[in-house]
Amino acid sequence: MGFLRGITALSNLRSRLGQQTTQLGSLRWLQSQSASDLDLRSQLKDQIPEQQERLKKIKSEYGKVQLGNITVDMVLGGMRGITGLLWEPSLVDPEEGIRLRGLTLPECQKLLPAASPGGEPLAEGLLWLLVTGKVPSKEQAVALSKELQSRSAVPDHVYKGIDSLPVTAHPMTQFVTGVMALQVESEFQKAYEQGMPKSKLWEPAYEDCMNLIARVPAVAAYVYRRLYKDGRAIPADKSLDHAANFSHMLGFDDPKMLESVRLFLLVHSDHEGGNVSGHASHVVASALADPYRAYAAAMNGLAGPLHGLATQEALLWVKSIAKEFGEDVTTEKLKEVVWKTLNSGKVVPGFGHGVLRKTDPRFTCQRKFALKHIPDDPIFQLVLKLQEVVPPILTSLGKVKNPWPNVDILSGVPLNHFGLSEDRYYTVLFGVSRSLGVSAQLIWDRALGLPIERPKSVTLDWLEDYCKKSA
Numbered sequence: 466m467g468f469l470r471g472i473t474a475l476s477n478l479r480s481r482l483g484q485q486t487t488q489l490g491s492l493r494w495l496q497s498q499s500a501s502d503l504d505l506r507s508q509l510k511d512q513i514p515e516q517q518e519r520l521k522k523i524k525s526e527y528g529k530v531q532l533g534n535i536t537v538d539m540v541l542g543g544m545r546g547i548t549g550l551l552w553e554p555s556l557v558d559p560e561e562g563i564r565l566r567g568l569t570l571p572e573c574q575k576l577l578p579a580a581s582p583g584g585e586p587l588a589e590g591l592l593w594l595l596v597t598g599k600v601p602s603k604e605q606a607v608a609l610s611k612e613l614q615s616r617s618a619v620p621d622h623v624y625k626g627i628d629s630l631p632v633t634a635h636p637m638t639q640f641v642t643g644v645m646a647l648q649v650e651s652e653f654q655k656a657y658e659q660g661m662p663k664s665k666l667w668e669p670a671y672e673d674c675m676n677l678i679a680r681v682p683a684v685a686a687y688v689y690r691r692l693y694k695d696g697r698a699i700p701a702d703k704s705l706d707h708a709a710n711f712s713h714m715l716g717f718d719d720p721k722m723l724e725s726v727r728l729f730l731l732v733h734s735d736h737e738g739g740n741v742s743g744h745a746s747h748v749v750a751s752a753l754a755d756p757y758r759a760y761a762a763a764m765n766g767l768a769g770p771l772h773g774l775a776t777q778e779a780l781l782w783v784k785s786i787a788k789e790f791g792e793d794v795t796t797e798k799l800k801e802v803v804w805k806t807l808n809s810g811k812v813v814p815g816f817g818h819g820v821l822r823k824t825d826p827r828f829t830c831q832r833k834f835a836l837k838h839i840p841d842d843p844i845f846q847l848v849l850k851l852q853e854v855v856p857p858i859l860t861s862l863g864k865v866k867n868p869w870p871n872v873d874i875l876s877g878v879p880l881n882h883f884g885l886s887e888d889r890y891y892t893v894l895f896g897v898s899r900s901l902g903v904s905a906q907l908i909w910d911r912a913l914g915l916p917i918e919r920p921k922s923v924t925l926d927w928l929e930d931y932c933k934k935s936a
């Protein structure tokens with residue numbers, strides 16, 4: 466026993482001595498380090514300028530180097546120009562703009578069933594077109610309207626989920642929270658867990674997509690009433706079509722407002738698959754995540770200011786100009802404002818596009834609507850002036866590929882005219898519209914059994930090495 470105690474005491478002493486030596490060592494090492502050596506953020510801050518320069522150099526020296534069928538420019542330029550996605554509901558031509566299942570927007574306005582003769586298309590008819598590629602009869606659109614109504618009940622926990630957020634949360638945050646709460650009822654998730662074969666998954670995808678389209682207007686309207694009105698939800702009116710009922714639940718029943726909402730849903734419904742929201746939904750669903758999760762991903766992308774939030778930004782910007790300089794602002798003053806925006810490091814919202822190289826036909830379509838219904842609206846008049854003033858300035862920067870107006874500079878104007886003046890809410894309206902296009906594709910994703918997305922990525926080291934070898 467005594468011997469054992471002796472051994473233990475010796476080993477304890479050795480370990481204490483060892484610890485002290487290690488501590489002394491670490492202390493010396495610590496003393497030799499500067500504060501920034503030990504701070505991750507500072508390390509990063511030191512590295513960033515060097516890596517930025519490296520990226521620029523690779524772009525300028527090797528941008529045209531081929532990597533298989535693509536170039537280094539494409540890898541570093543947000544995958545611009547790479548055809549890499551299948552997306553059925555719509556196609557964007559750089560010169561002509563959007564076609565929904567082969568139809569231009571004016572053709573959709575002419576051919577799709579409307580609520581009243583010569584009026585804007587019913588969202589139900591549009592959805593039928595996006596899903597099937599065929600123009601429906603009025604009866605088919607009405608039948609779909611009934612189907613959506615029968616699916617429209619929103620479970621109470623969705624509203625409770627939204628209520629748990631502070632009212633200061635951005636409307637898109639509240640909306641996406643509501644969408645994720647709807648996910649609890651996903652038929653797709655249940656079917657997958659029960660082992661449904663892949664070839665049949667389009668059926669629960671259809672169920673989820675239709676339920677989602679039917680329910681998001683009530684969720685969106687709840688967010689609006691909670692934030693800007695008395696907080697009481699307005700019950701659905703089953704005599705109304707999808708778009709008109711959405712407007713009604715928001716609290717707007719003027720027939721011209723209903724037409725504005727129908728047009729809004731048409732022009733924002735889809736814009737092929739490579740835009741941030743479309744692509745986000747597609748990649749998430751490719752992992753066989755259910756349509757709610759895919760749509761929520763799309764909505765989080767839509768909330769970015771370079772994408773859907775531009776609707777909010779554009780309306781805020783135009784209204785701030787009207788407020789500061791009056792609606793009769795001179796062209797010279799407008800030029801100054803545009804330069805001030807650019808010089809502050811911001812983009813001019815509502816102008817430019819990643820794919821389009823002409824004026825966005827969605828802008829043209831809304832311009833026509835505004836000329837017909839609200840020609841004297843001061844904000845509309847201001848947008849018309851900006852349409853003249855902005856493009857030459859953007860062109861003079863020498864780098865903007867498309868200086869022309871896009872959908873967002875005008876999309877809030879008619880709704881604003883009829884009383885929906887809360888700019889921060891506009892991306893939610895956009896999101897409700899996108900439920901149509903995104904869902905149409907999500908059904909086809911599963912119907913065609915499209916595989917999980919997995920493009921190849923490379924590191925800067927790899928790219929630099931490759932370019933040097935190729936050169």
Ligand SMILES: CC(C)(COP(=O)(O)OP(=O)(O)OC[C@H]1O[C@@H](n2cnc3c(N)ncnc32)[C@H](O)[C@@H]1OP(=O)(O)O)[C@@H](O)C(=O)NCCC(=O)NCCS
Nearest residue numbers: 771772775812813814815816817818819864865866867871
């Ligand atoms: C839509 C948008 C993101 C497309 O970006 P893109 O594909 O990179 O466009 P380009 O290739 O023409 O961009 C080249 C340069 O011009 C700039 N540019 C493009 N549009 C611009 C605008 N409206 N205002 C200021 N600068 C703009 C880009 O920021 C980029 O600058 P950088 O090289 O210093 O980064 C861009 O036009 C934009 O930010 N527009 C304003 C926001 C908007 O309206 N978004 C909704 C689109 S539907």
